[in-house]
Amino acid sequence: MERLEYKAELEWDGNVGSTAKVREFTFKIDTNTDGRNAGPNPTEYLLSAIGGCLTVNWGRLIKKMRLDVEGFKVEVRGWRTRDEPQLREITYKITVFTNEPERKILRVKELAEKYGTVFNTVGAEKINGEVEIVRP
Structure with a gap:
């Protein structure tokens, strides 16, 4: 059976959010309640x-x-x-x-x-x- 693997690496922003890296793509994860609203939750x-x-x-x-x-x-x-x-x-x-x-x-x-x-x-x-x- 062929195995497909996926990976995401996340780095904390010091508050409640993070920057995620998936392959060559990066994106923000945050909240609009107690975070900086830097990205979707x-x-x-x-x-x-x-x-x-x-x-x-x-x-x-x-x-x-x-x-x-x-x-x-x-x-x-x-x-x-x-x-x-x-x-x-x-x-x-x-x-x-x-x-x-x-x-x-x-x-x-x-x-x-x-x-x-x-x-x-x-x-x-x-x-x-x-x-x-x-x-x-």
């Missing part, structure tokens, strides 16, 4: 990672299936209570601009969820998604 990065995972897989599948899609956008949301440090619900909505049949677009959704690394690491049972098809 870890929960926002998690939601972005879920959205990025879906975007990569949708893009791959659209190409592989040779679908005519003008574009799509992904919105990912999550919420928690102040008392419990866990997202209670994560939802996403993908808006697709296409004239392709609905069944083909829903197949992309199914496969993107099935093969998404971040999606499945978080847990497919924790994430609910919907698709809106906009006919150009």
Whole structure:
């Protein structure tokens, strides 16, 4: 079995944030509450990672299936209570601009969820998604 490895290195900023380095990319992690607001907080990065995972897989599948899609956008949301440090619900909505049949677009959704690394690491049972098809 081929093993794919990932690595991130983080350096503390002296307050509550950090600078993360992944391959040749660097980015800030912070908060807008007690930090310096120098970057998104870890929960926002998690939601972005879920959205990025879906975007990569949708893009791959659209190409592989040779679908005519003008574009799509992904919105990912999550919420928690102040008392419990866990997202209670994560939802996403993908808006697709296409004239392709609905069944083909829903197949992309199914496969993107099935093969998404971040999606499945978080847990497919924790994430609910919907698709809106906009006919150009």
